[in-house]
Amino acid sequence: MKRLVAAVGVCLFASLPAQAESFITVLTGGTSGVYYPLGVALSNVYGKALPGAKVTAQATKASVENLNLLQAGRGEIGFTLGDSLGDAWKGNEEAGFKAKLEKLRTIAAIYPNYIQVVASKESGIKTLADLKGKRVSVGAPKSGTELNARAIFGAAGLAYKDFARTEYLPFGESVDLIKNRQLDATLISAGLGVAAIKDLSSSQEVTIVSIPADVVAKVGDPAFIPETVPANTYPGQTEAVATAAVRNLLVTHSGVSDDAAYAMTKTLFDNLDALAAAHVAAKQIKLDSGATQSPVPLHPGAIKFFKEKGLM
Numbered sequence: 001m002k003r004l005v006a007a008v009g010v011c012l013f014a015s016l017p018a019q020a021e022s023f024i025t026v027l028t029g030g031t032s033g034v035y036y037p038l039g040v041a042l043s044n045v046y047g048k049a050l051p052g053a054k055v056t057a058q059a060t061k062a063s064v065e066n067l068n069l070l071q072a073g074r075g076e077i078g079f080t081l082g083d084s085l086g087d088a089w090k091g092n093e094e095a096g097f098k099a100k101l102e103k104l105r106t107i108a109a110i111y112p113n114y115i116q117v118v119a120s121k122e123s124g125i126k127t128l129a130d131l132k133g134k135r136v137s138v139g140a141p142k143s144g145t146e147l148n149a150r151a152i153f154g155a156a157g158l159a160y161k162d163f164a165r166t167e168y169l170p171f172g173e174s175v176d177l178i179k180n181r182q183l184d185a186t187l188i189s190a191g192l193g194v195a196a197i198k199d200l201s202s203s204q205e206v207t208i209v210s211i212p213a214d215v216v217a218k219v220g221d222p223a224f225i226p227e228t229v230p231a232n233t234y235p236g237q238t239e240a241v242a243t244a245a246v247r248n249l250l251v252t253h254s255g256v257s258d259d260a261a262y263a264m265t266k267t268l269f270d271n272l273d274a275l276a277a278a279h280v281a282a283k284q285i286k287l288d289s290g291a292t293q294s295p296v297p298l299h300p301g302a303i304k305f306f307k308e309k310g311l312m
Contacts, residue, residue: 024055024264027069027078029062030140032172034113034191034281035079041278042077045271050263061170063144064088064096070253071101077256077264081113081144081189082247083151083223086295096142103253105299107265109292111191111284112245114227115148118197119185120178121205128156128209137167137174137186145171145189152187152211152244155218171196179203189246191281192233201234208234208241216244223247223295247293254299261301265290269305287311 024046028039036059043057058075060066066078067088080088084095091100119125125134131153138153138160139145146168153159160166167174167183175196177183188194200206213226227245231238250268252261268275269290275282291298291306298306306312 022053024050024053024077024260025075026055026057027060027066027075028057029060029066029079030170030172031059032170032175032194032196033062034194034279035062037279038275038282039079041275041282042268045274046264046267049267049271053260061140061143064142064147067101067104067251068097070251071103073103073253073255076260077107077250077252079110080249080251081148081223082109082249082293082295083221084144084147085249085251086221086223087147089296095147103255104296105252105254105256105261105302106294106296107250107252107261107299107302108268108290109294110248110250110290111281112225112227113144113148113189113248114192114229115152115211115244115246116188116190116194116197116229117152117185117209117211117243118178118188118200119207119209120181121207122181123184123207125185125207125209128153128158128211128215131158131185131209132162133164134184135165135167135182136163137169137177137183139168139174139187139189140170141168143170145187148189148244148246149187151219151221151224152215155215155220156211175200185209191248191279191284192229193280197234201236205236206234208237208243210241211243213242219244249294251296252299256299256301258299258301258304261299262304263301265299265302265305 029035063084087095174186
């Protein structure tokens with residue numbers, strides 16, 4: 001069986017140009033998020049199942065950077081949030097896209113990103129309204145997380161100017177500042193069980209701040225859906241917390257051949273156990289929803305795979 005899989009991989013990549021698609025760069029995110037460990041796991045899976053390809057995982061600033069890199073042909077597959085992908089397809093300059101990224105193509109919808117607002121217990125923050133006058137990190141500038149922060153805080157009637165201080169920092173740096181009492185709260189958009197919140201809640205008491213369903217509805221973007229952070233997701237979090245979620249997707253570009261896109265899609269769904277072993281968020285990747293919920297067309301290679309599975 002292993003020989004058969006290897007042979008299939010060689011056949012699929014044999015026709016690829018030696019200096020082009022025989023290389024697969026997996027664009028991930030920051031090392032303290034979920035994209036990175038899943039991207040490393042995905043690159044390992046591709047490396048084993050597709051021996052005709054040279055595979056690497058690249059740490060990035062996540063969604064917005066990944067989409068711009070894919071448009072420029074500087075990567076073959078990347079992680080992104082659904083709302084960022086919609087902005088890229090429209091060419092929303094305010095979101096970080098100077099023009100419509102028309103080369104983007106979807107491989108699959110994967111797990112949802114949970115928008116998690118975490119505050120130190122001693123800050124006294126219990127609701128979104130309590131963030132007013134506090135020191136808050138909203139994610140790296142124009143990252144998918146920061147775009148989520150704009151949307152959620154705006155729907156809650158808050159603007160960055162309402163905070164005592166606004167920091168634009170990745171997950172790990174935000175958590176470090178909360179630990180050092182230099183920050184009161186941060187918004188993290190990631191899969192459940194993200195390492196940064198686990199790290200913080202293991203070192204001190206925190207509050208996972210509720211994002212009510214009416215606030216989610218006020219965002220006015222169908223990419224945002226009401227969700228729940230289950231009880232005991234993080235140390236000391238004994239009750240379920242209402243929040244918002246946005247679907248994550250794996251995206252490629254039109255310059256990737258149909259055979260390569262088919263191979264990447266098939267190998268992804270054939271190896272979900274390996275991804276789940278890398279991070280619990282991957283347990284929420286389901287084949288039956290892989291062909292849905294994208295603002296960007298599926299790559300023809302992905303369409304071929306989903307049709308074979310009877311999903312299109």
